[in-house]
Amino acid sequence: MALHEGHDVLGPLLMRDSLDHCVKCTICETYCPVSNVTPLFPGPKYSGPQAERFRVEDEPSPDSSVNYCSGCGICTQVCPQGVHIAEINTQAKATYGETNGVRVRDRILARPTLAGRLGTPAAPLANLTLRNRLLRLAIERVIGIDHRAPMPKFAGRTFQRWARRHASPAASRRVAFFHGCGTNYYEPRLGEMTVALLEHNGIAVDVPKQDCCGLPLQSNGLFDDARGYVHRLAERLAPFARDGVDIVGTSTSCTLMLKREALEILGMEDDADLRAVSGRVYDICEYLLAMHERGELKTDFKPVPETVIYHAPCQQQGHGVGKPALDLMALVPELRVVESEANCCGVAGTYGLKREKYDIAMKVGAGLFEQIAETAPDRAVCDSETCRWQIEHATRVSTVHPVEVLHRASGLG
Amino acid sequence: MSHHDVVVVGTGLAGLTAAVRLAEGGARVLVVAKGIGATHLSPGTIDVLGYAPERVERPSEALRPLIEAEPGHPYAHVGADGVAAAVAWLKDRVANGSLAPYAYVGSAEENLLLPTAVGVPRPSAVLPETMAGGDLRGGDPVCVVGFSALKDFHAALLADNLERSGVGVKARAIELDLRPEGRVDANALGFARAFEDEAFRNAVVAQVADRMRADERAAFPAVLGIADPHGVWATVEHGLGRPAFEVPTLPPSVPGMRLFAILRTALRRAGGSVLLNNVVIGADQTGGRVTALRTRVGLREERRGADWVVLATGGFASGGLALDSSWAGRETALGLPVTGVPAPGEERFRPGYFEEHPMGRAGVTVDRELRPVDAAGERVLENVVVAGATLAGAVPWREKSGDGLSLATGHRAAELVLAASTPAATVGS
Numbered sequence A: 001m002a003l004h005e006g007h008d009v010l011g012p013l014l015m016r017d018s019l020d021h022c023v024k025c026t027i028c029e030t031y032c033p034v035s036n037v038t039p040l041f042p043g044p045k046y047s048g049p050q051a052e053r054f055r056v057e058d059e060p061s062p063d064s065s066v067n068y069c070s071g072c073g074i075c076t077q078v079c080p081q082g083v084h085i086a087e088i089n090t091q092a093k094a095t096y097g098e099t100n101g102v103r104v105r106d107r108i109l110a111r112p113t114l115a116g117r118l119g120t121p122a123a124p125l126a127n128l129t130l131r132n133r134l135l136r137l138a139i140e141r142v143i144g145i146d147h148r149a150p151m152p153k154f155a156g157r158t159f160q161r162w163a164r165r166h167a168s169p170a171a172s173r174r175v176a177f178f179h180g181c182g183t184n185y186y187e188p189r190l191g192e193m194t195v196a197l198l199e200h201n202g203i204a205v206d207v208p209k210q211d212c213c214g215l216p217l218q219s220n221g222l223f224d225d226a227r228g229y230v231h232r233l234a235e236r237l238a239p240f241a242r243d244g245v246d247i248v249g250t251s252t253s254c255t256l257m258l259k260r261e262a263l264e265i266l267g268m269e270d271d272a273d274l275r276a277v278s279g280r281v282y283d284i285c286e287y288l289l290a291m292h293e294r295g296e297l298k299t300d301f302k303p304v305p306e307t308v309i310y311h312a313p314c315q316q317q318g319h320g321v322g323k324p325a326l327d328l329m330a331l332v333p334e335l336r337v338v339e340s341e342a343n344c345c346g347v348a349g350t351y352g353l354k355r356e357k358y359d360i361a362m363k364v365g366a367g368l369f370e371q372i373a374e375t376a377p378d379r380a381v382c383d384s385e386t387c388r389w390q391i392e393h394a395t396r397v398s399t400v401h402p403v404e405v406l407h408r409a410s411g412l413g
Numbered sequence B: 001m002s003h004h005d006v007v008v009v010g011t012g013l014a015g016l017t018a019a020v021r022l023a024e025g026g027a028r029v030l031v032v033a034k035g036i037g038a039t040h041l042s043p044g045t046i047d048v049l050g051y052a053p054e055r056v057e058r059p060s061e062a063l064r065p066l067i068e069a070e071p072g073h074p075y076a077h078v079g080a081d082g083v084a085a086a087v088a089w090l091k092d093r094v095a096n097g098s099l100a101p102y103a104y105v106g107s108a109e110e111n112l113l114l115p116t117a118v119g120v121p122r123p124s125a126v127l128p129e130t131m132a133g134g135d136l137r138g139g140d141p142v143c144v145v146g147f148s149a150l151k152d153f154h155a156a157l158l159a160d161n162l163e164r165s166g167v168g169v170k171a172r173a174i175e176l177d178l179r180p181e182g183r184v185d186a187n188a189l190g191f192a193r194a195f196e197d198e199a200f201r202n203a204v205v206a207q208v209a210d211r212m213r214a215d216e217r218a219a220f221p222a223v224l225g226i227a228d229p230h231g232v233w234a235t236v237e238h239g240l241g242r243p244a245f246e247v248p249t250l251p252p253s254v255p256g257m258r259l260f261a262i263l264r265t266a267l268r269r270a271g272g273s274v275l276l277n278n279v280v281i282g283a284d285q286t287g288g289r290v291t292a293l294r295t296r297v298g299l300r301e302e303r304r305g306a307d308w309v310v311l312a313t314g315g316f317a318s319g320g321l322a323l324d325s326s327w328a329g330r331e332t333a334l335g336l337p338v339t340g341v342p343a344p345g346e347e348r349f350r351p352g353y354f355e356e357h358p359m360g361r362a363g364v365t366v367d368r369e370l371r372p373v374d375a376a377g378e379r380v381l382e383n384v385v386v387a388g389a390t391l392a393g394a395v396p397w398r399e400k401s402g403d404g405l406s407l408a409t410g411h412r413a414a415e416l417v418l419a420a421s422t423p424a425a426t427v428g429s
Helices: A012-021 A027-031 A044-052 A064-068 A074-078 A085-100 A104-109 A112-119 A123-130 A133-143 A159-164 A180-186 A188-200 A215-219 A223-242 A252-265 A272-278 A284-293 A324-329 A358-364 A366-375 A385-395 A402-409 B013-024 B059-069 B074-095 B155-164 B188-195 B198-211 B229-240 B254-269 B402-420
Strands: A173-178 A203-206 A246-249 A281-283 A307-311 A336-339 A379-382 B002-009 B029-032 B104-106 B112-115 B121-124 B126-128 B142-147 B171-176 B217-221 B244-247 B273-275 B278-286 B289-297 B300-311 B321-323 B329-331 B384-386
Touching: A012 A044, A012 A085, A027 A044, A027 A074, A044 A064, A044 A074, A044 A085, A064 A085, A074 A085, A085 A215, A085 A252, A104 A133, A112 A123, A112 A180, A123 A133, A159 A180, A159 A188, A173 A188, A173 A223, A173 A252, A180 A188, A180 A385, A188 A203, A188 A402, A215 A223, A215 A252, A223 A246, A223 A252, A223 A272, A246 A252, A246 A284, A252 A272, A252 A281, A281 A284, A284 A324, A284 A402, A307 A324, A307 A366, A324 A336, A324 A402, A358 A366, A366 A385, A379 A385, A379 A402, B002 B013, B013 B029, B013 B074, B013 B254, B013 B300, B013 B402, B029 B300, B059 B074, B074 B104, B074 B126, B074 B254, B074 B402, B142 B155, B142 B198, B155 B171, B171 B198, B188 B198, B188 B254, B198 B229, B217 B229, B229 B244, B229 B254, B254 B273, B278 B300, B300 B402, B384 B402
Parallel strands: A173 A203, A173 A246, A246 A281, A307 A336, A307 A379, B002 B029, B002 B300, B029 B273, B142 B171, B142 B217, B217 B244, B300 B384
Antiparallel strands: B104 B126, B112 B121, B278 B289, B289 B300, B321 B329
């Protein structure tokens, strides 16, 4: 898969220049999940192409309201003129952070590997802490993480550790698995299922040593740190890409980061390793569907007599590849899949965890939570880990990655 | 590479109409688009033919001489019967759609005269039931209801202009200071959502009822509900004890969004899907047929295989057509020939907005089966049909025909593809 060489889509300056295409049609405002539930965010058009004209390089940024943008990216998706609204707003958030400082809380939330490394060996204690109401109230008071916000459970082991002891059977095809922090520290079982599913379909899986993709740092306006993480990850993955090996990931927002956000938002278009990786990285369901289109996917699925509701996260929609998980699950006999009609669950990575934003995030997701309650499914299915945690938190419905459904339908467990 | 029976390019009225009709006809349909289309910006009415060049009272009658005089007009490829069929199809989709019992009324037989947001009488044929009470061809005096926090709708301007317009309907304005969630300002969608809240609606009704006269009808900005417009409108009328109607606002247009929602849901129910942020930048071709579209998605290029392509990318305003710096016309997705652009040095525009501009009819010229043709009239591609504002030969802003053209040609495009596809080869395969 070659990168599109058109210069018009590369580089932060050119992201910014796209604002000249804005015709003030307001379509982005009608879709913005945040400004539709709170007046604290004035909306993507106002904060993006309009306010951007008043942001001058080397001058302090005065507009704190842009911090209420959740970064879901829906505005960019619906814009009929190709304005990179969400990207402009993410850059404006970083500029605001440079001027006014980034809170300690945001610096912590932006480093999932740090939390993962500290929490994994002390998992029982860490999990107890995060589930203790009094301690959570104290955490909220001291650093501002809402005491009600969904926090994942440390698995107490890492996926990397499992992968080091696992040898993929030899096969004519191979992929490199970019598992992300969520799988490594909180959901190692998802990583194991992904490897098993790929191997079941005749693919050998390499699990390179890897760290965070930098997305949470980028979302929290810490661009310099984010660039460091992106670069180190790209260095690890680039040898595979240069060997013609595809890179697949189960964390849809992190694959999007490597596919285009780091190039577009962080201005890393000159990073040769990242460019090599970017042209080879796929979201797992995108990859499996492409295999199916080539007739390479085993489709002798066993019946899964369940009703599930599928929610495509905003970041998955940012890939622009439709909803491959729906097409894949449609191949499973007796599985009834209801499609979510909502655009966003509200959490947007770390946004909904913050004290001042928790209620907004829950309001954004209200439509989805209602539809889930009405559907009363056996489980919900969603490609993004933070969205799964948010959905489970809000609905108490068990929420899994599409790979888990396919793993089971493939008779693997 | 994915493969579909039909890939529709564009999510405006023409593209969605074609996509829904095709999916209902059994085709596997994929819609690709750069972003959301013009429905969100349009009043949600289907203006079949408003001026030809004098004001038209009966569009279906006026269509026949127009078609005879202008054989290159897109309506000539559809025919008056085709227009009527498309209108009937749309009304049926709305009446049985996701917002039912919200319905469209009217037909191509007769134009109503509706006020615009600035109080100009506008001929319109097919429209939401919520607007029909605004017919200015007679009727009660109008009490225009404005909201101080809704910056896109000025009740006094509407009322004053309506009085001056010569239609003979009396009008006056009242303004309310009720705001959704206490916002300083809100757009039309914010108000539409607020109207679905019973407390907000009751507060509006109480204040309007207080100030309305017994012989008046109430004109509201088109914000009477987004999820249940019929219910909101009916309860407002009931509460007032007087007729009430909607007037389209500046964008975002709530009635346009309702129409989009109805068609988008119909497409989903019929099994079609939509991919946004997929910009078509070319096509693979063999023997005069497109085999796959090339799309730019983020930083990548993808290929989308198709047996048929419906091109409904819009005109110059939507980016479906473009002019380069030397004034050469370009169809942006497939590079189809563009006709009607004056040669360098020749006059392009006249001073008056509603004059016949030399480049006013520029676009992609098609044959009777909506296939694109070159300057010599030869078909360029066999399996591409063109619909909507991309088409050459019409002057929608002069004719008040834009939505009618998009609906009729989108519907016709789907019928042509369904008729040309043998069941075994493509449809439902």
